Amino acid sequence: MKPPRSSSSVRGILIKIALLSIIDAIAVFGLFMLFLQESWVAFGAVLAVTVIINWIYLRPGWLPAKYLAPGLLFLAVFQIFVVVYSGYIAFTNYGDGRNGSKDDAITTILLTAQSRVPDSPAFRITVLEQFGEYSFLVTDPDGGVFLGGDERPLERVTDFGTDSTGRADSLPGFTTLTFNDLLGNQRAITNIAVPLTDDPNDGALRTPDGSNAYLYLSSLTYDEATDTFIDREGRVYRDGGDGAFVNDAGRELIPGWTINVGFDNFVKAFTTENIRGPLISVTIWTFAFAILSVATTFALGLFLAIVFNKPNMRGKKAYRLIMILPYAFPGFLSGLVWLGLFNQDFGFINQVLFGGAAIPWLTDPWLAKFSVLLVNLWLGFPYMFLICTGALQSIPEELTEAATVDGAQPWAVFRLIKFPLLLVSVAPLLISSFAFNFNNFNIIYMLTGGGPRDVTAGVDAGATDILITLVYKVAFGEGTGRDYGLASAFAILIFFIVATVSIISFRQTKVLEELN
Amino acid sequence: MVAGATTQRGERPTTIPERRRRGFLFWARDTGWRHLIGLVMLAFAAFPLLYVLSASLNPTGTLVGSNTLFRTIDFGNYVRLFQLPQQPYAAWFINTMVIGLVAAAGTVFLGALAAYAFSRMRFTGRRVGLLTLILVQMFPQLLGVVAIFLLLSGIGEVFPQIGIGTQAGLILVYLGGALGVNTYLMYGFFNTVPVSIDEAAKIDGASHARIFFTIILRLVAPILAVVGLLSFIATTSEFVIASIVLTNPQSQTLAVGLYQFVSQETSRNWTIFSAGAVLAAIPVMALFLYLQKYIIGGLTAGSVK
Numbered sequence: 001m002k003p004p005r006s007s008s009s010v011r012g013i014l015i016k017i018a019l020l021s022i023i024d025a026i027a028v029f030g031l032f033m034l035f036l037q038e039s040w041v042a043f044g045a046v047l048a049v050t051v052i053i054n055w056i057y058l059r060p061g062w063l064p065a066k067y068l069a070p071g072l073l074f075l076a077v078f079q080i081f082v083v084v085y086s087g088y089i090a091f092t093n094y095g096d097g098r099n100g101s102k103d104d105a106i107t108t109i110l111l112t113a114q115s116r117v118p119d120s121p122a123f124r125i126t127v128l129e130q131f132g133e134y135s136f137l138v139t140d141p142d143g144g145v146f147l148g149g150d151e152r153p154l155e156r157v158t159d160f161g162t163d164s165t166g167r168a169d170s171l172p173g174f175t176t177l178t179f180n181d182l183l184g185n186q187r188a189i190t191n192i193a194v195p196l197t198d199d200p201n202d203g204a205l206r207t208p209d210g211s212n213a214y215l216y217l218s219s220l221t222y223d224e225a226t227d228t229f230i231d232r233e234g235r236v237y238r239d240g241g242d243g244a245f246v247n248d249a250g251r252e253l254i255p256g257w258t259i260n261v262g263f264d265n266f267v268k269a270f271t272t273e274n275i276r277g278p279l280i281s282v283t284i285w286t287f288a289f290a291i292l293s294v295a296t297t298f299a300l301g302l303f304l305a306i307v308f309n310k311p312n313m314r315g316k317k318a319y320r321l322i323m324i325l326p327y328a329f330p331g332f333l334s335g336l337v338w339l340g341l342f343n344q345d346f347g348f349i350n351q352v353l354f355g356g357a358a359i360p361w362l363t364d365p366w367l368a369k370f371s372v373l374l375v376n377l378w379l380g381f382p383y384m385f386l387i388c389t390g391a392l393q394s395i396p397e398e399l400t401e402a403a404t405v406d407g408a409q410p411w412a413v414f415r416l417i418k419f420p421l422l423l424v425s426v427a428p429l430l431i432s433s434f435a436f437n438f439n440n441f442n443i444i445y446m447l448t449g450g451g452p453r454d455v456t457a458g459v460d461a462g463a464t465d466i467l468i469t470l471v472y473k474v475a476f477g478e479g480t481g482r483d484y485g486l487a488s489a490f491a492i493l494i495f496f497i498v499a500t501v502s503i504i505s506f507r508q509t510k511v512l513e514e515l516n
Numbered sequence: 517m518v519a520g521a522t523t524q525r526g527e528r529p530t531t532i533p534e535r536r537r538r539g540f541l542f543w544a545r546d547t548g549w550r551h552l553i554g555l556v557m558l559a560f561a562a563f564p565l566l567y568v569l570s571a572s573l574n575p576t577g578t579l580v581g582s583n584t585l586f587r588t589i590d591f592g593n594y595v596r597l598f599q600l601p602q603q604p605y606a607a608w609f610i611n612t613m614v615i616g617l618v619a620a621a622g623t624v625f626l627g628a629l630a631a632y633a634f635s636r637m638r639f640t641g642r643r644v645g646l647l648t649l650i651l652v653q654m655f656p657q658l659l660g661v662v663a664i665f666l667l668l669s670g671i672g673e674v675f676p677q678i679g680i681g682t683q684a685g686l687i688l689v690y691l692g693g694a695l696g697v698n699t700y701l702m703y704g705f706f707n708t709v710p711v712s713i714d715e716a717a718k719i720d721g722a723s724h725a726r727i728f729f730t731i732i733l734r735l736v737a738p739i740l741a742v743v744g745l746l747s748f749i750a751t752t753s754e755f756v757i758a759s760i761v762l763t764n765p766q767s768q769t770l771a772v773g774l775y776q777f778v779s780q781e782t783s784r785n786w787t788i789f790s791a792g793a794v795l796a797a798i799p800v801m802a803l804f805l806y807l808q809k810y811i812i813g814g815l816t817a818g819s820v821k
Contacts, residue, residue, distance in 0.1 A: 042674075333774070449779070
């Protein structure tokens with residue numbers, strides 16, 4: 001039986017159509033842009049997703065899909081795809097100076113190796129702007145007028161306007177930049193190189209001031225037939241097979257390009273002496289940190305829960321309120337506040353508590369480890385205190401009573417009855433706490449930055465680095481060049497460790513069986 | 517008084533005559549030591565917070581000058597905080613609130629939709645879907661930070677509005693984590709709302725959308741608030757993804773901005789940083805304490821029964 005449609009369901013349909021048309025409009029725009037950029041894989045993906053979304057919402061019935069689709073879409077793009085993509089990057093040499101196609105690399109090499117041709121004629125130009133992109137309107141010495149921009153070779157134009165000196169200075173649809181605009185965007189404009197023709201070997205126009213441009217030629221020439229670069233001294237740079245042009249002396253041209261390197265990143269991680277060593281010690285410390293964090297916070301939290309699990313104790317609420325403050329304090333700030341407290345020369349702990357001693361809390365490898373654990377204890381014990389209190393209070397009082405009547409001492413009651421019961425109910429939370437601390441980036445990065453750094457390591461690894469901070473530093477660190485490929489290989493390693501640990505622990509706690 | 521609450525040894529309200537004479541010793545052995553531990557823990561828990569509050573009120577500016585607590589009280593740091601040209605604190609604060617609120621609202625909405633489907637509908641893949649949600653939360657998004665960076669760079673070439681450097685892009689990334697542990701919390705709560713309510717409404721002719729938006733969402737409001745708050749706290753503290761997506765100081769969040777501010781010259785900027793930290797912590801802590809009952813209930817739901 002179908003209920004009669006009311007006016008509200010008509011409104012619902014209208015809202016649905018409106019939302020769908022907005023999504024479709026955005027999708028069509030995206031498809032158009034992707035078509036222009038010739039990114040066919042992305043084009044196919046966007047098209048498929050759009051069709052599926054429309055199909056789900058226009059088709060009657062199949063209700064669950066209508067409710068699940070929005071969340072699943074985000075999950076698919078920003079979580080599942082991201083994992084798969086990480087896997088792909090781990091098999092490439094993606095990183096600083098290796099982040100494009102070979103064609104892009106060739107163009108960039110030619111452009112960056114450019115220098116001004118001595119005695120080249122000056123081209124009078126006007127800088128135009130359209131849709132946020134700059135173009136040069138060039139009047140060549142013979143009076144011909146051309147338009148071009150970054151990576152858009154010069155093309156002859158006709159319907160331009162000129163100023164009193166015969167310089168072309170306007171074009172329909174474009175905005176002419178004023179002197180002030182030029183000053184304000186000086187850097188962007190001086191970086192523009194307008195190719196003279198389709199062949200990058202012909203050189204490009206650059207302007208130092210926005211009104212005159214000069215011909216710049218590359219000191220390198222690219223020979224397409226042999227796929228080599230030749231510089232002015234006649235040295236030959238060949239495609240060395242690992243994503244860069246190299247000459248016989250081993251000198252590389254920057255940038256290179258992304259290629260598939262197979263298992264190279266993993267091989268490098270496990271066989272290169274000065275990467276394998278740090279990687280192993282970081283992995284061990286990651287486990288130690290996660291386990292010790294859970295153990296210390298749980299021990300202290302449980303202890304406090306027992307101490308305060310006493311009816312009629314005065315001020316219990318006040319204690320509880322103040323003790324959960326560290327948990328309510330924003331996590332990223334805690335690390336920074338303790339950074340100040342631990343400061344070796346001026347910090348409160350050394351200056352006041354230790355009377356001016358210079359204890360290297362954060363710069364000695366072992367003390368730094370201790371400090372990180374102490375701060376994490378401060379952050380984490382309130383949570384354990386709360387859940388242990390909850391768990392203790394949910395244990396039926398009759399059990400304690402019965403045991404006491406049978407003559408059991410309080411310690412025995414706790415050890416043999418309460419603790420096992422408590423463990424059953426908090427075990428899943430301990431496991432998720434372990435998983436959280438395994439990737440507890442903020443506390444490590446904010447407090448020690450992973451340091452003190454191991455100077456013998458081939459990667460930027462330190463004594464308190466856990467795997468996730470290592471990934472971040474290898475990928476985005478300032479110390480060494482960015483190596484996305486190696487960082488992703490490390491991330492994949494974490495995936496496997498976390499997956500193994502969670503499968504084992506789920507088996508143990510049988511959380512999955514509770515689902516219905 | 518409930519009998520169960522008084523079974524602890526020695527805690528029975530007694531009228532033994534000797535009680536007054538041995539009062540203190542008895543109290544010390546029974547309850548006093550608990551207060552002693554309590555005081556030690558209070559110092560441990562509250563000291564860093566008091567310290568940062570005191571530093572924020574200290575006009576000397578440096579770390580070493582902050583070591584005497586509450587010697588002077590001066591609000592100059594709070595004023596200077598908003599006058600730094602390189603560190604636009606006001607912008608960071610607003611950015612953090614906007615990103616946090618939008619991401620939290622989105623997370624609640626997407627999560628509630630999914631929880632409704634899992635709780636009220638029976639379909640193939642439902643069980644697998646629920647299991648997947650638990651497993652997915654084992655893989656935090658920050659592991660894929662490299663891929664997220666490259667993905668957003670790629671998206672930015674088609675839609676510059678959501679590419680690298682935009683807050684909208686960052687929010688979308690955060691929404692990728694919307695389904696997960698949150699949905700699971702909500703799913704449990706949705707199950708406690710009787711199905712007979714839906715059925716009654718259906719008989720009255722209400723559509724599924726109407727039932728969901730006008731009836732169910734109201735009944736599950738407490739869990740929506742908890743999930744919203746948890747997601748707000750998580751988002752505002754998030755550093756890794758925010759630090760690589762938001763490149764321009766004007767668009768950064770407090771986590772990214774304050775980290776860069778204090779990590780460069782810890783000692784010199786200390787008291788201004790402290791003022792910034794206090795201001796940043798106040799809204800989050802106030803919300804947390806205000807809603808602590810629900811949060812603690814939410815955190816322990818599902819395992820502590």
